[in-house]
Amino acid sequence: METIKLTNGIEMPLLGYGVFQVPPAEAERCVSDALQEGYRLIDTAQAYFNEEGVGSAIHKSQLSRHDLFLVTKVWISNAGEQKAAASIDESLRRLQTDYIDLLLIHQAYGDVFGTWRAMERAYRDGKVRAIGVSNFQQARFFDFAHYVDIKPMVNQLQCNALIQQRTIEPLLAENSCRMMAWGPLGGQGVDGIVKNDTLAAIGSRHGKTASQVALRWLTQRGIVAIPKSSHRERMAQNIDIFNFTLSESEMAQIATLNQHDEGTINFTDMNFVKYLIETYG
Numbered sequence: 308m309e310t311i312k313l314t315n316g317i318e319m320p321l322l323g324y325g326v327f328q329v330p331p332a333e334a335e336r337c338v339s340d341a342l343q344e345g346y347r348l349i350d351t352a353q354a355y356f357n358e359e360g361v362g363s364a365i366h367k368s369q370l371s372r373h374d375l376f377l378v379t380k381v382w383i384s385n386a387g388e389q390k391a392a393a394s395i396d397e398s399l400r401r402l403q404t405d406y407i408d409l410l411l412i413h414q415a416y417g418d419v420f421g422t423w424r425a426m427e428r429a430y431r432d433g434k435v436r437a438i439g440v441s442n443f444q445q446a447r448f449f450d451f452a453h454y455v456d457i458k459p460m461v462n463q464l465q466c467n468a469l470i471q472q473r474t475i476e477p478l479l480a481e482n483s484c485r486m487m488a489w490g491p492l493g494g495q496g497v498d499g500i501v502k503n504d505t506l507a508a509i510g511s512r513h514g515k516t517a518s519q520v521a522l523r524w525l526t527q528r529g530i531v532a533i534p535k536s537s538h539r540e541r542m543a544q545n546i547d548i549f550n551f552t553l554s555e556s557e558m559a560q561i562a563t564l565n566q567h568d569e570g571t572i573n574f575t576d577m578n579f580v581k582y583l584i585e586t587y588g
């Protein structure tokens with residue numbers, strides 16, 4: 308598995324397995340399948356309610372903890388220094404581990420600075436190996452990174468061949484922050500990528516599917532991709548992307564597919580923010 312180096316020197320796999328919307332009862336089976344298919348990075352979150360299943364799969368696998376890279380996220384309901392600190396300990400318990408490889412603030416709402424102080428402390432105490440954010444769009448990321456002691460090492464954003472996140476790239480680079488792509492295949496119920504004609508045509512030249520081209524394209528940009536599938540054959544397909552290379556002209560052709568550069572969610576939209584805060588805050 309190819310890796311990237313975070314600003315503190317730790318190595319992070321370029322491809323992982325995401326478990327958003329994997330029901331708690333299925334999480335252990337799915338993660339066990341993913342580990343057997345060769346995935347070593349698992350992306351979960353407090354809000355997915357499946358950290359326990361992830362923990363069981365890891366516990367039951369024969370793999371050394373040091374060969375795995377576990378990512379989880381602090382949810383809005385746990386924002387603030389004390390609640391975030393307690394929630395980190397709860398995540399550790401549910402994941403059956405004594406450290407998390409990468410801990411992210413899931414959404415940029417509530418007392419994010421308090422949450423960050425708890426995360427910085429967990430980082431210094433060795434409970435967490437790296438810290439970052441998720442869904443911090445350009446202006447929010449700028450404001451946040453400007454005022455914190457330890458700068459976010461990763462920003463997990465909606466990113467794929469149709470949502471390319473080019474605008475935020477220079478800001479992340481200035482802050483030595485790596486991008487991690489959620490929804491790398493377009494997310495649930497969206498066929499825009501897995502059935503994309505351009506990606507399929509490029510794939511046919513390499514004996515690969517449109518999905519594999521989409522994931523390879525992200526990783527060739529140095530962006531960590533975390534596709535989700537409940538199906539083992541798709542898990543196998545999605546990780547089988549390190550034995551071909553997209554040419555410069557193919558990369559450029561995919562760059563023309565960009566439709567919604569900064570994503571399909573406006574994180575400052577009043578109705579969206581009101582819903583999240585009133586439901587979870």
Ligand SMILES: NC(=O)c1ccc[n+]([C@@H]2O[C@H](COP(=O)([O-])OP(=O)(O)OC[C@H]3O[C@@H](n4cnc5c(N)ncnc54)[C@H](OP(=O)(O)O)[C@@H]3O)[C@@H](O)[C@H]2O)c1
Nearest residue numbers: 325326327350489490491492493494495518534535536537
């Ligand atoms: N930070 C955030 O706010 C945030 C938000 C969303 C997601 N995430 C993370 O990012 C991960 C991935 O995002 P996502 O789950 O939204 O979307 P995704 O990985 O882009 O797409 C998942 C969908 O694609 C299907 N699929 C997977 N592989 C396929 C293949 N080879 N061919 C055809 N269809 C395929 C899956 O169906 P089957 O399962 O039926 O195979 C599922 O419906 C999540 O699991 C989560 O860890 C983070």
